[in-house]
Amino acid sequence: MWCWHHWTGCALVRMANIKPGMQLRKHDRRILQAIAQSHPEKSGVFKSDLDKSLPRVLEVQAALVRLKQLCIHDSFEETEEKWLSSLENTRWLEYVRLFLKHSAELTQWMYNKNISVILQGKLYIVVVNSVWNRWGLAPEFVG
Numbered sequence: 001m002w003c004w005h006h007w008t009g010c011a012l013v014r015m016a017n018i019k020p021g022m023q024l025r026k027h028d029r030r031i032l033q034a035i036a037q038s039h040p041e042k043s044g045v046f047k048s049d050l051d052k053s054l055p056r057v058l059e060v061q062a063a064l065v066r067l068k069q070l071c072i073h074d075s076f077e078e079t080e081e082k083w084l085s086s087l088e089n090t091r092w093l094e095y096v097r098l099f100l101k102h103s104a105e106l107t108q109w110m111y112n113k114n115i116s117v118i119l120q121g122k123l124y125i126v127v128v129n130s131v132w133n134r135w136g137l138a139p140e141f142v143g
Contacts, residue, residue: 003119009040011116012106035116043116046109050121053102055095066090 004012013035036045067090070083087093109115 006110008114009038010043010110010114011035011038012110012119013116014119016120032118035118039114039116041114043114045116045118046106046113047118047120048102048106050102050119052121054098054121059091060095063090063092063095067092 003014006012015031032045036042067087070086070090106117106119109117
């Protein structure tokens with residue numbers, strides 16, 4: 001699935017996992033070649049395995065539940081230090097940092113190196129949908 005195309009020619013592509021090395025299927029090889037050939041400079045392709053780079057979807061969802069518990073149900077009579085410690089223990093901020101860091105790295109491949117990026121692994125849209133569903137935000141955007 002083609003997700004986004006930059007005016008310089010590089011693309012952001014979301015697709016199923018491609019097996020590395022000799023296990024590369026003929027169909028997968030054709031897809032990789034087509035993505036590389038679609039670039040005006042016929043540049044290479046960077047593959048990002050989200051399963052290896054980012055936390056598991058269930059971990060992120062659990063952190064969101066803990067964050068919600070902290071923000072909605074816990075007493076605000078705690079000291080600021082204790083509340084901030086509780087916030088850190090949810091791991092939500094850590095996961096947000098990891099997602100932003102990985103996004104910045106992929107952006108560098110596309111903008112500075114002018115190379116197309118393939119996202120492989122779990123569909124992290126599940127995480128976004130989970131956030132919207134659990135917090136009751138913008139249901140018209142939830143797929």
